[in-house]
Structure formats: C-alpha cells, structure tokens
Amino acid sequence: xxxxxxxxxxxxxxxxxxxxxxxxxxxxxxxxxxxxxxxxxxxxxxxxxxxxxxxxxxxxxxxxxxxxxxxxxxxxxxxxxxxxxxxxxxxxxxxxxxxxxxxxxxxxxxxxxxxxxxxxxxxxxxxxxxxxxxxxxxxxxxxxxxxxxxxxxxxxxxxxxxxxxxxxxxxxxxxxxxxxxxxxxxxxxxxxxxxxxxxxxxxxxxxxx
Amino acid sequence: xxxxxxxxxxxxxxxxxxxxxxxxxxxxxxxxxxxxxxxxxxxxxxxxxxxxxxxxxxxxxxxxxxxxxxxxxxxxxxxxxxxxxxxxxxxxxxxxxxxxxxxxxxxxxxxxxxxxxxxxxxxxxxxxxxxxxxxxxxxxxxxxxxxxxxxxxxxxxxxxx
Numbered sequence: 001x002x003x004x005x006x007x008x009x010x011x012x013x014x015x016x017x018x019x020x021x022x023x024x025x026x027x028x029x030x031x032x033x034x035x036x037x038x039x040x041x042x043x044x045x046x047x048x049x050x051x052x053x054x055x056x057x058x059x060x061x062x063x064x065x066x067x068x069x070x071x072x073x074x075x076x077x078x079x080x081x082x083x084x085x086x087x088x089x090x091x092x093x094x095x096x097x098x099x100x101x102x103x104x105x106x107x108x109x110x111x112x113x114x115x116x117x118x119x120x121x122x123x124x125x126x127x128x129x130x131x132x133x134x135x136x137x138x139x140x141x142x143x144x145x146x147x148x149x150x151x152x153x154x155x156x157x158x159x160x161x162x163x164x165x166x167x168x169x170x171x172x173x174x175x176x177x178x179x180x181x182x183x184x185x186x187x188x189x190x191x192x193x194x195x196x197x198x199x200x201x202x203x204x205x206x207x208x209x
Numbered sequence: 210x211x212x213x214x215x216x217x218x219x220x221x222x223x224x225x226x227x228x229x230x231x232x233x234x235x236x237x238x239x240x241x242x243x244x245x246x247x248x249x250x251x252x253x254x255x256x257x258x259x260x261x262x263x264x265x266x267x268x269x270x271x272x273x274x275x276x277x278x279x280x281x282x283x284x285x286x287x288x289x290x291x292x293x294x295x296x297x298x299x300x301x302x303x304x305x306x307x308x309x310x311x312x313x314x315x316x317x318x319x320x321x322x323x324x325x326x327x328x329x330x331x332x333x334x335x336x337x338x339x340x341x342x343x344x345x346x347x348x349x350x351x352x353x354x355x356x357x358x359x360x361x362x363x364x365x366x367x368x369x370x
Contacts, residue, residue: 079319080232080319080320081319081320121312121319121320123232123233123234123286123312123320123322124233124234125234125283125285125286125287126234126258126261126283127234127253127256127257127258127259127261127283127285128234128253128255128256128257128283128284128285128286128287128291129255129257129285129286129287130286131286131287131310131312131322133312133320135314135320176314176316177314178316178319192316192317
C-alpha cells in the first residue's frame with residue numbers, strides 16, 4: 001500500500017515538475033516595517049517576482065526572477081554618514097536541481113544589479129557648528145552569482161510556499177560609496193567592491209497551467 | 210611554524226594602514242611670538258563654543274615666562290575662512306586664515322575632510338606684523354608605517370607682533 005502511494009507521489013512530483021509556477025517574495029521587506037529601528041534596513045519596499053520553468057529533465061528547472069528595492073538603511077549615529085537611501089533593479093536566473101532522496105532543491109545562477117545611493121554626512125563641529133554635506137552615487141552596476149537551497153511546502157493544489165536560504169556574491173563595477181544595502185545582493189555594510197551577503201526568505205508560488 | 214609567524218608579523222609591519230585624517234573639526238597649530246604682551250582672551254566670530262580658546266589662553270597666562278606660544282585652534286568647516294581675535298593687555302589683533310575645504314570619500318575610511326591652499330589670492334589677513342602659513346594635507350596619501358607619523362600635519366601658522 002505504502003509502495004503504491006510512494007509511486008503515486010513520485011508520479012505527481014514529476015507531473016508537477018512539468019508545470020510553470022509564478023511566485024512572489026513575502027519576507028524580504030517585512031522586518032524593515034515591523035522593526036524599523038532595529039533591523040538593518042528601514043521601511044524598504046522589495047518586490048521580487050519569480051517564475052519557475054520546467055527543464056527537459058523532470059528533476060531540473062530554471063528560475064527567472066527580477067526585483068526592485070527602494071528604502072533606507074538603519075541609522076547609525078556613531079558614523080559620519082548615518083544612513084543611506086538606496087534604490088535599484090536586478091535580474092536573476094537560476095538553474096535548479098531536484099533530488100530523489102532529499103526534499104530540497106539546490107539552485108545557482110547569475111545576477112546583475114543596477115543601483116543608486118544617496119545620503120548625508122555630518123562632521124561634528126563643537127566650536128564652529130556641524131558641517132552637513134550630501135552625496136549621490138547614482139550609477140552602480142554589480143554582477144555576480146547566487147546559490148540557494150529551497151524547501152517547497154505544498155499548501156493546496158494551486159499554492160506552494162518556498163523556504164529558501166541563499167548566499168549572493170557580486171563584484172561592483174562602478175560606484176564608490178560603500179553600500180549599506182545593495183539591491184539584489186542584500187546587506188553589504190562595510191563592503192566595497194566585492195559584495196557578499198547571506199539571507200533567508202519565503203516565497204509564495206502559484207501553479208499556472 | 211615559527212618562520213610563518215615571522216613572515217606574518219613582518220608583512221603586517223610593512224603593509225601599514227590607511228590614513229583617514231581627523232574626520233572631525235580640523236585644527237591648526239599657531240605659534241605666536243608675543244614677546245612681553247599678555248594675552249587675555251581669544252575669540253572667533255561665528256563660534257558657538259569658545260571653551261577651547263578659553264582653556265588654551267588660561268594655560269598660556271599661567272606659563273607666561275616663555276616667549277613663543279603654541280596654540281591648537283579649530284577652523285570652521287562651514288566657511289573657507291576663520292577669523293580669530295586676540296585680546297592682549299593693551300592691544301587687539303585679528304587674524305583671518307583662508308583655506309579651501311575638501312570633503313571627499315576615501316575607500317576604507319568613508320567620508321574625510323581636508324583643508325588645502327585657498328582658492329582666493331591671499332592666505333591670511335591680519336594685524337600681526339608677520340604671518341607665515343604652511344599648508345599641508347591633513348590626510349596622508351601613502352600608507353602609514355606602524356610607529357611612523359599617524360596622520361597628515363595639516364595647517365600651521367607662525368605669527369609675531
């Protein structure tokens with residue numbers, strides 16, 4: 001009996017793998033609204049849609065994704081530049097593998113991001129008063145790669161939740177101000193030309209016929 | 210293993226660090242050859258807090274036996290000139306220093322501030338008989354060797370009545 005059901009599940013899994021899923025990230029911007037003073041970014045909009053396409057091999061898929069992020073980094077009063085505004089768009093692609101024995105999917109692929117940063121900096125002037133200047137670092141281009149592990153949880157026939165841990169690495173080709181958050185890459189405070197950032201996220205997928 | 214430790218130590222010693230400069234309100238070094246005149250007060254128009262001037266004048270009067278006096282005075286980051294008014298016992302002198310502020314971003318430091326040779330045609334305007342200004346950067350371009358100078362010398366002034 002159990003053997004039959006197992007075969008049934010496997011068959012279903014393979015059937016499913018021939019379908020297209022569209023999805024949206026649910027988590028990335030959430031903590032910036034729930035804990036705006038504590039989290040590393042504040043009131044940040046991150047819209048990240050996904051499409052999973054079936055590959056020729058039923059255990060291989062490919063994922064196309066893009067994103068838009070706009071927000072502000074955490075205020076750090078000990079710094080000369082206490083906070084940054086950022087805005088950016090990015091495109092990601094991933095080759096995804098499904099495994100027989102492990103209920104996880106492993107994906108990896110390229111990412112490109114175009115982003116810009118703005119902010120103010122203040123030099124304390126106890127005698128003559130503070131000096132505040134502003135900066136704009138509008139044309140940043142970075143490219144790199146993202147690798148992730150995903151666990152898919154079916155909610156019903158149409159909906160699926162995906163829990164994902166990822167690491168994103170990118171090389172910044174232009175721009176000079178060290179970004180607190182680089183759209184598409186993640187939290188990059190203190191980093192400059194080589195960016196690396198790990199993360200956890202959850203996406204909701206809808207099965208498309 | 211010992212050799213590796215030695216190589217590591219020497220690499221660290223030779224690599225040095227980046228000079229970020231003061232990253233705060235800049236100061237100038239001022240030497241006044243005041244002879245027998247007694248300095249009573251220093252003020253600066255536009256200053257919101259004169260305590261740094263008061264403190265140094267207090268030290269000056271308590272050691273008035275020496276002829277040449279060294280002060281460390283802040284310059285305004287909100288203008289390209291700063292004026293100091295020196296009230297001596299029986300005369301008052303003014304000194305206006307001109308400079309060009311330079312705010313920039315330096316890798317490994319963040320935002321840095323420097324003051325350079327002024328864009329105007331004069332370095333100072335003063336009632337002192339003799340004034341000489343030496344403009345040096347506050348930020349060293351080359352890497353600093355450990356045990357060496359820690360930062361750029363900045364602006365220094367010599368003046369005499």
